[in-house]
Amino acid sequence: MKLFLRWIGAAAGLIAATTLASAQESTGLLVYNAQHVSLTQEWAAQFTKETGIKVTLRNGGDTELGNQIVQEGNKSPADLFLTENSPAISLVDSAGLLAPLDPQTLALVPDAYRPASGRWIGIAARSTVFAYNTTSLKPDDLPKSLLDLADPKWKGRWAASPNGADFQAIVSALLELKGEDVTAKWLKGMKENVKPFQGNNAAMKGVNTGQVEGAVIYHYYYFGDQAKTGENSQKVGLHYFRNQDPGAFVSVSGGGVLASSKKKEQAQAFVTWIVGKGGQSILRTGTSFEYAVGKGEASHPRLPPLVDLMAPLVEATKLNSRKVTELMISAGLL
Amino acid sequence: MTASVQETGHGAGQPRFAVFPSRRPGSVGPGMSGAALLVTLGACLPIGFIVWVAIQSGWPLVWALVFRPRVGELLVNTLLLVAFTLPLCILFSVGLAWITERSNLPGARIWSWLVVAPLAIPAFVHSYAWVSFIPSLNGLFAAVLVSTLAYVPFLYLPVAATLRRLDPSLEEAAASLGHAPLAVFIKVVVPQLRLAICGGGLLVALHLLAEFGLYVMVRFDTFTTAIVAQFQSAYNGPAANMLAGVLALCCFTFLGLEILLRGRERYARVGSGVARSLPAAPLRVWTAPALAFCAGWVALAVGVPIVTLFGWLLHGGTSVWNAGEIAPAVFETLLFAGVGAVLATLSALPIAWLSIRAPGPVQRVIEGLNYAVGSLPGVVVALSLVTITVRIAMPLYQTVVTVLLAYVLLFLPRAIVSLRASLAQAPVELEQAAASLGRSPLNALWTVTVRLAAPGAAAGMALVALGIVNELTATQMLAPNGARTLATAFWAHSSELDYAAAAPYALLMIILSLPLTGLLHAQTRRRAAP
Numbered sequence: 001m002k003l004f005l006r007w008i009g010a011a012a013g014l015i016a017a018t019t020l021a022s023a024q025e026s027t028g029l030l031v032y033n034a035q036h037v038s039l040t041q042e043w044a045a046q047f048t049k050e051t052g053i054k055v056t057l058r059n060g061g062d063t064e065l066g067n068q069i070v071q072e073g074n075k076s077p078a079d080l081f082l083t084e085n086s087p088a089i090s091l092v093d094s095a096g097l098l099a100p101l102d103p104q105t106l107a108l109v110p111d112a113y114r115p116a117s118g119r120w121i122g123i124a125a126r127s128t129v130f131a132y133n134t135t136s137l138k139p140d141d142l143p144k145s146l147l148d149l150a151d152p153k154w155k156g157r158w159a160a161s162p163n164g165a166d167f168q169a170i171v172s173a174l175l176e177l178k179g180e181d182v183t184a185k186w187l188k189g190m191k192e193n194v195k196p197f198q199g200n201n202a203a204m205k206g207v208n209t210g211q212v213e214g215a216v217i218y219h220y221y222y223f224g225d226q227a228k229t230g231e232n233s234q235k236v237g238l239h240y241f242r243n244q245d246p247g248a249f250v251s252v253s254g255g256g257v258l259a260s261s262k263k264k265e266q267a268q269a270f271v272t273w274i275v276g277k278g279g280q281s282i283l284r285t286g287t288s289f290e291y292a293v294g295k296g297e298a299s300h301p302r303l304p305p306l307v308d309l310m311a312p313l314v315e316a317t318k319l320n321s322r323k324v325t326e327l328m329i330s331a332g333l334l
Numbered sequence: 335m336t337a338s339v340q341e342t343g344h345g346a347g348q349p350r351f352a353v354f355p356s357r358r359p360g361s362v363g364p365g366m367s368g369a370a371l372l373v374t375l376g377a378c379l380p381i382g383f384i385v386w387v388a389i390q391s392g393w394p395l396v397w398a399l400v401f402r403p404r405v406g407e408l409l410v411n412t413l414l415l416v417a418f419t420l421p422l423c424i425l426f427s428v429g430l431a432w433i434t435e436r437s438n439l440p441g442a443r444i445w446s447w448l449v450v451a452p453l454a455i456p457a458f459v460h461s462y463a464w465v466s467f468i469p470s471l472n473g474l475f476a477a478v479l480v481s482t483l484a485y486v487p488f489l490y491l492p493v494a495a496t497l498r499r500l501d502p503s504l505e506e507a508a509a510s511l512g513h514a515p516l517a518v519f520i521k522v523v524v525p526q527l528r529l530a531i532c533g534g535g536l537l538v539a540l541h542l543l544a545e546f547g548l549y550v551m552v553r554f555d556t557f558t559t560a561i562v563a564q565f566q567s568a569y570n571g572p573a574a575n576m577l578a579g580v581l582a583l584c585c586f587t588f589l590g591l592e593i594l595l596r597g598r599e600r601y602a603r604v605g606s607g608v609a610r611s612l613p614a615a616p617l618r619v620w621t622a623p624a625l626a627f628c629a630g631w632v633a634l635a636v637g638v639p640i641v642t643l644f645g646w647l648l649h650g651g652t653s654v655w656n657a658g659e660i661a662p663a664v665f666e667t668l669l670f671a672g673v674g675a676v677l678a679t680l681s682a683l684p685i686a687w688l689s690i691r692a693p694g695p696v697q698r699v700i701e702g703l704n705y706a707v708g709s710l711p712g713v714v715v716a717l718s719l720v721t722i723t724v725r726i727a728m729p730l731y732q733t734v735v736t737v738l739l740a741y742v743l744l745f746l747p748r749a750i751v752s753l754r755a756s757l758a759q760a761p762v763e764l765e766q767a768a769a770s771l772g773r774s775p776l777n778a779l780w781t782v783t784v785r786l787a788a789p790g791a792a793a794g795m796a797l798v799a800l801g802i803v804n805e806l807t808a809t810q811m812l813a814p815n816g817a818r819t820l821a822t823a824f825w826a827h828s829s830e831l832d833y834a835a836a837a838p839y840a841l842l843m844i845i846l847s848l849p850l851t852g853l854l855h856a857q858t859r860r861r862a863a864p
Contacts, residue, residue, distance in 0.1 A: 006776075007369050011680050018673045019734050030815055037826065056816040058732075059826070060566070067569030071724050077732065077815065163563040198550045198559075201831045209469050232831060325568050332404040334560075334567060 028054025029266055032069060032078040034062040034165065035124075035253060039288040040082060046282065047273050053266050062088035062165030063321055069258070070095045079261040080270060082123065082253070085169035087321035089120045089254035099259040105272045113252050113293040115317040120256035122316075123274050124283055124290040127309050128170050128249045130158075130239040131222060132214035133207050142239045146174065146216065146247025147182075150189025159195045159203040159215040162333045165321075166200055166218055166251070171328065172319040173249040177312055180327070187331035196333070201225075205232045214239075216247070220289035223302060227287055242310040250311035253290070362775050363692060369684035374700045376681075377707040377743055380718035384582060387575040387721065399576040404560075408577070411474070412556045412584065416542050418478045419485070423538050424531055426482065427489035428524075430631060433624050435497040438614040440621070445628045446494065450855045452635040453487040454847035456804040456821065458547025459840045460484040463639040465551050466646070466833055476552035483635040484548070485541055489534035495858045496530040497523070501609040515615075526601055536592040543584055544711030546807045547825060557581040561713050562807065575721070578714040585709045643840055650834030659823065660838060667819040667846070670734075670809070671802040674741035675749075675795035681742050682749035682794065683784075689750075690757045701750070708747035712808035715740050720811055732814050740808045745801045749794040756790020757783065793857055800850040803843060820846075 028048075033040045037059050044055035058078070060068070066088030069076050074097070081098075083089045092098055098119040106118050113122030130143060143149055149158055160167050175183045197203040200217040204225070207215045225233040241247035255274060257267040273279055280297035283290055291299045291306050299306065328334045388396050433439050434446040452460070461480045465471055471479075500523065508518045546558050557577055564574035617624050647654070685704060688697045719740055723731040730736050760783045768778035806821045813822060824839035
């Protein structure tokens, strides 16, 4: 028995030592970050520089982290949640896990980019596009609507990243705009037609190398690559669906403070900083190429103005991520 | 999982000094049994949880989630992958092993090292190299190509070891009875390779089921990639758990198949004296083709990854060597690998001890369970640990403890096999003598047996550490907030298609793995020495 105890003691001691060795001094604010890591890192670094508040990121996908917070419930270690799209943060909000934001913070962003509840706020926005290979598709061949892509004539010709929250947000907009029957039917057609890629970047690269003729992705992948070497987008053109088409959906990235956070004030300060001058100017001058949403804040000059994109009116809080996952599972896409 | 590589030595009659299943140094027995049971209970957690989730979800939901076309697709994909890759791996490994071990190929020793070298390159780095080499590479063909290149060493090692050890008299007898050389090879040599091929083949099959990064990069969906996709879109929902259940069943099927195919024949040489070493077969006019074959293989399996990697490093220049990001990743990786290796060895000790000093039906079940769990992919183990910690063990949630536990579960068999082999060679009489001279049983165990088993334990630790350095899926799902290992940092950069920024991490993983791979190679050769 003594041996048994000693054996357990050795194991426990080792684990304790490792925990100590790997524990950072203090993590500061813990952000569950589903936004692009490079963007949030830029935000966090500048915020820490200005305020001295340390920020640690746990990176993941929208729905992964959203569902994770819901499971963690009020024991969640997270202080803040930043998403790429709104369905995941709506999910957390409807589970009653977000704290109300200060009215002064809310006032920094127009009504269109935040829910009436005031428990989360738009931090950036992105537009759906059809990225196409300019040598294999001419402007006349482009689809008029997102719905066209379920047509058999598009079989094997287009790509998407169905595992990603970005694409799932687009589907949630379709669901909200056209209803369950149309969406289920469209997804079935999509399953026949689509070449699935892991990630929008990979899908765009597939368009560029001619593996597919087009891809349903967000706009900024193209601009980001162009700003770097352009090696993955030389032969890529962007087609905006416009006309309030489901394919013209503009998705709002959300930020919110967890009701269970013990550092609410600091967390609130970070959200305010992101939607204020500091955070929004990083959107304008940085390499993220997402749209700025703060009142009076301009987006990057290379982007077509947001108002020209004729996005459909979709209420962010109505986007239903769980229903979308369900429909995509039954269509065999997940 | 290199476990079975070494285990193959087993059938060939390893010396076992512990002739009598003595429970005599008795008083450590209950402690050891208790510890072994504890480890095994821990090891059964993942399976237990999948079953628990299934029960909780209810039969109709399980039915709807398991019996659907998507699962069929994944099953077909996974089986096709195994059906193409495994025979190719066997073919190439036997060919390469014969050329490097049995022929008079110039520089055979060096070729043998080069054939094993791909083992130091993580599978997802292999495919990273291939997709940047040929950007349009994708689908089943790409998956089979890259997996074959990455996993041949798993079969090559045991096959080469067995070939070195064969008694030439059998082959000579067959030849003297009028068989042509090729017929001798097929009728006499190949059957003797059966254990090595079964063990190595199982290892390759389990890797094919468990690998994530490789298949994502070449856009080939398997169960593992689909589970990760489910996890990313719904966290640990029942859909992911049910896919994990099907995947676990696949693993167990392969485990069972291997036991069936391995058979019960004896391959030990009987008779007095030691077998002569084999004369090398002269290649003559075949020298040039054989050299070309080896060179071609090495060019594909080592050349392509290394050349592309250095291409990216050149392209990235000095700006990708961001010390502020790389140094912590190296630290975390070494910490996880070091501590994980020690913990796995500590956990293996009671199980290995029981299997040598007190074998019996219960002990066999305990050991078998641990191998079964060790065959589970990282994604399955991680998924269950996430669920367990978030639901009932919140204080352990997102802590280093959970990651280490996952490593122990995943790599326990490696530690058990190495430890068992060297415990078997530590005579129980020495321990008894120490006890009779007045040491307490515990003291005798620590000062005599454990010390004698140290080399085996060290080899086991090296194998576990190698596994941890290259582990991606479980680490990604379980790592504490802010922690980044070389593998997860590599993956984060390469998923954003920033291949240049990912290159330093790949290089560092290879540098860390090389000495461990070398050790493995040397060890297999030494064991195989006539």
